[in-house]
Amino acid sequence: MRAQKDNQTAQVTAAAESPASVARQKSRRRMIRGAAVAVPTILTLHSGAALARTSNLISRAPGAPVDGAGNNMCLNENSVAEVFDGGQRYDLGEPISAEVTNIPTLDGRQFYDNADLTGTPLGGQEMCERGGTFYYEAAGPLPSDLGAQARADLIRQSFIPEAVDATEKVATGVDVPRGGLVSATALASFAGRIMYRTI
Amino acid sequence: MRWRSATSDEFLWAEWDREFVVFHRPSGQTHFVNAASAALLRDILVDPMDALDASRALAGQTPDAPEPDADFARHVFGLLVRFEELGLVVRVSP
Numbered sequence: 076m077r078a079q080k081d082n083q084t085a086q087v088t089a090a091a092e093s094p095a096s097v098a099r100q101k102s103r104r105r106m107i108r109g110a111a112v113a114v115p116t117i118l119t120l121h122s123g124a125a126l127a128r129t130s131n132l133i134s135r136a137p138g139a140p141v142d143g144a145g146n147n148m149c150l151n152e153n154s155v156a157e158v159f160d161g162g163q164r165y166d167l168g169e170p171i172s173a174e175v176t177n178i179p180t181l182d183g184r185q186f187y188d189n190a191d192l193t194g195t196p197l198g199g200q201e202m203c204e205r206g207g208t209f210y211y212e213a214a215g216p217l218p219s220d221l222g223a224q225a226r227a228d229l230i231r232q233s234f235i236p237e238a239v240d241a242t243e244k245v246a247t248g249v250d251v252p253r254g255g256l257v258s259a260t261a262l263a264s265f266a267g268r269i270m271y272r273t274i
Numbered sequence: 275m276r277w278r279s280a281t282s283d284e285f286l287w288a289e290w291d292r293e294f295v296v297f298h299r300p301s302g303q304t305h306f307v308n309a310a311s312a313a314l315l316r317d318i319l320v321d322p323m324d325a326l327d328a329s330r331a332l333a334g335q336t337p338d339a340p341e342p343d344a345d346f347a348r349h350v351f352g353l354l355v356r357f358e359e360l361g362l363v364v365r366v367s368p
Contacts, residue, residue: 115310115313115349264286264297266286
């Protein structure tokens with residue numbers, strides 16, 4: 076029995092090394108090499124598919140990541156289908172529904188939670204987690220932007236400072252719906268299906 | 275029997291030297307495809323097409339593609355059926 080098995084093995088080896096077999100192998104290699112170039116092929120990778128198939132989940136990002144333009148990306152928790160784990164994960168639903176507020180971090184504006192612009196400026200993460208209306212100091216208009224009466228008032232103020240408090244800041248308010256910061260990488264997998272707004 | 279690609283926003287593509295990885299959002303599956311398959315999904319099957327026309331279009335697009343003989347068309351047909359199974363293409367009524 077063992078001798079028969081050895082003989083079979085020897086036959087297989089001999090067949091594999093015969094000139095005809097070598098030619099077939101070379102032909103096969105050529106075909107495979109050609110296939111890699113010209114014949115359409117597909118190979119399916121399975122890792123990580125199960126979760127994505129059942130839901131459109133996105134997690135809150137650690138820290139305060141920014142996108143390529145320097146914006147914090149605040150996912151509005153009222154725009155998603157479901158909020159899990161106290162806002163650590165969001166299900167965007169099917170079809171996907173989500174709104175992201177871009178909070179600029181590089182344009183020099185400082186945001187406050189009051190129109191008097193007092194207290195400590197808030198970062199994007201805190202604004203996003205608290206939600207609400209936030210205020211920043213608006214740039215004053217240039218004299219050339221003003222009408223004749225306003226220009227006259229401005230000139231009068233410059234000569235009579237006590238007439239108007241010249242240090243008074245003009246605040247502009249912006250709304251940031253409450254939610255959580257998410258990363259640009261995570262949002263990229265939902266490309267084209269997220270509504271963005273920038274404050 | 276004709277097929278067309280799924281809508282482009284269902285795909286996320288990455289390319290490295292004419293080799294492609296595509297993430298299909300509705301299924302959550304990631305596929306590795308060569309340049310010819312990428313051409314099918316991104317360019318050729320934008321318009322509904324049967325396997326023979328798709329194989330001709332593919333041969334026309336790819337300089338080193340084999341002649342679109344019956345074997346090649348059969349291979350493309352089998353691949354389109356596989357694409358349909360994966361949700362990458364949809365069958366279009368005649």
